[in-house]
Amino acid sequence: MVEDILDLKEDLFDLDEDEAIAVYAAYTLTNMIGQPDQLEHLIRIIKSMNPCMMVVTEVEANCNSPIFVERFVEALFFYGACFESMAECMKNDEKHRCIAERTCFSSAIRNMVAAEGEDRKIRHVGISVWRAFFTHFGFEEMELSMSAVYQANLVVRNFTSGSSYTFDIDGKSLIIGWKGAPFSLVALLSTSILESMAPRSHEAFQDNELPLTLSYDAEVKKGDPCNLQAPFEILIKHGSQMKRLRSGKRCGPSQHKHLETARRDGQTSEMGGSASNCQVLPAVSIMRMATMELIKSRSRMAGDSSTLGNASAFDSGLTHKHAKNLKHVFCLLNAAEKFSNQQYDEAEKLLIFLLSASHADHPIERVVTYFARDLQERIDMENGNFDLEKEVADVDVEQALADLKAAIFRSEQLLPFTQITHFTAIQTILDSLASAEKIHFIDIGTKLGSHWVIIVHSLANRKNFPVEQLKITVVCTPKDNVEEKVEMLSSFAESMNVPFIFKIVNSEMHEFKQDQFELEAGEVVAVYMEFCQTALAASPSNMEALIGWVKNLNPHLMVVNEIEADICASAFAPRFHEALFLCSAMFDCLEDCLEQDNRCREIIEKVYFQEIIKNGAMSEDDGSFRRHRKINFWREYFARFGIVEMELSQPSMDQASLLVKESPCWKSCTLGMNGKCMLLGWNEIPLRSVSAWKFHKD
DSSP: OOSSGGGOOGGGGOOOTTOOOEEEEESOGGGGTTOHHHHHHHHHHHHHTOOSEEEEEEEOOOOOOSSHHHHHHHHHHHHHHHHHHHHHHSOTTOHHHHHIIIIIIHHHHHHHHHOOGGGOOOOOOOHHHHHHHHHHTTOEEEOOOHHHHHHHHHHHHTSTTGGGEEEEEETTEEEEEETTEEEEEEEEEESOSOGGGOOOOHHHHHTTOSGGGOOHHHHHHTSOTTOTTHHHHHHHHTTTTSOOOSSOOOOOSSOOOTTOOOOOTTOOOTTOOOTTTOOOOOHHHHHHHHHHHHHHHHHHTTTOGGGGGOGGGSOTTSOHHHHHHHHHHHHHHHHHHHHHTTOHHHHHHHHHHHHHHOOSSSHHHHHHHHHHHHHHHHHHHHHTOOOTTOOOOOOOHHHHHHHHHHHHHHHHHHSHHHHHHHHHHHHHHHHHTTTOSEEEEEEESOSSOTHHHHHHHHHHTOSSSOOSEEEEEEEEOGGGOTHHHHHHHHHHHHHTTOOEEEEEEESOTTTOOGGGGOOOTTOEEEEEEESHHHHHTTOHHHHHHHHHHHHHTOOSEEEEEEEOOOBOOSSHHHHHHHHHHHHHHHHHHHHHHSOTTOHHHHHIIIIITHHHIIIIIIOOSSSSOOOBOOHHHHHHHHHTTTEEEEOOOHHHHHHHHHHHTSOGGGTTEEEEEETTEEEEEETTEEEEEEEEEEEOOO
């Protein structure tokens, strides 16, 4: 026992020569960050004892920035996670919780937020800072034992709120968090590193050369360069700009299998179950069953709609509710078939029945309603029935556009498709440009641009090949409002010390020119295209123009993110069926990931996916027809231009597999491969594709 840490001496420990020494420092070092002489003295004493290992547990946060706003935001996220964990794990009136919140947390928050300079005694820093600090003192980071990590998993499972705890590996250290927000670290250290790495003088420490005095931005840059975690860290570090991870990746003795289907254990089979333990059948499952029923009934029912009012005509093993859902889908399929055979009156009878009986308490019912309404409009058009007295709703256009934009942004945060496809595409590009020092990233077809932050952050973590310049050029139209994101992105790049240029090319995708991109000598070009083929597929000349202009840019790599669907058949029935399956899978996803009464879900369903229904299934090839194609078509199409498909990088596929597991809501998200292309789907229905391509030089 010593009153001052500076009085600590090695001889106070009564060490024996044959003793194996292990040191455990639990939440001790953080309190000394503001007193570097004491911290250095303690580390020197520990090292002089030559321990076989030292285990450090500390707070994993970065509330040490000299800039108030950065420190405030980081403290807000960190203590928000702390308070939320206490709220779920302890009762509201529990004495210990009240004491912790009013004393420990309250004083720490007040110190971090209100105090400046030497008055700020509590200074939390992250593992990257501690890692650099210990290296200077001759310590080497070691792997935690697999049994220790496994035990951590077992301990968490014993808590009712265990599913909210998250584990992450940063280098060789274990990061413990709450719903993805890190708050503790466990690191294992040894003194086996060479003496040439011995610590520098006390004067150097005072001169701020050691990383404990680094600001927030410096800590981020000191992180492991180009590691697997880099794209994920941005979600945690900058939660106000992008979605924070709802849960981290679990660590255990078994390794993750690449591109496996993420399905919840014990999921009810597609054919349903007993009423006592039945779960809601996905819309896709009901669609499959209805399609099979339609095939069987063609001979049995001969198109007689009189039996459609009787739910017992379907599988008796289904609950009454599921049988009713199945009957409505069957009705819709039957109506579509009659419409394609120009039996408009018969089709209309079925649609009248549907629109009067359908409801909105299941995704498949909403799908049926949207398709039935649009099919009824098509029948009215074919019969020349136009309701000239139909009232037109008074719509606030500006508010409607604002609501749609907010809904799309919200869906990007909560749905897996945008996040996983962006991460996969960006990581593949960054891996292919691992040694490039001047990078020109050309983005064609973007809308929100949240992935630009990932690029900046990942490049800031480079060590072996520091980036001399990052240029992002966006091809868009003025209505995309990309300008409003430039200031935020430029500030972020400046804070990360990434030399950055942002350029906007206001042009239609097929009309831009090479000189608009201001290509420089020595820069490596990478092109990212999102939904470009879908937008231009109806016009072969425009599509060829786009490919020609991209080829002239001589990109090192082109990565394509597209909708995976085949809604382009000239015949109505197959186009209708394909769109119906696609929308069923999407509505299942919305149901699982968004709250049932969420305004965002309603807008996405009513507006965003109307393009698939109206401009795909219901429209004929009259200029408004949107051609959704699958990867097999694009593979043959690109081959005509000498464009060769490349492998996606292994880290990008690893990240995709890990991301699928990040949210319990994404349990039905599925990953698969088609050749070298990754397919992302829902309930095993492919919805998106990510592929990488290289241009052959003539």
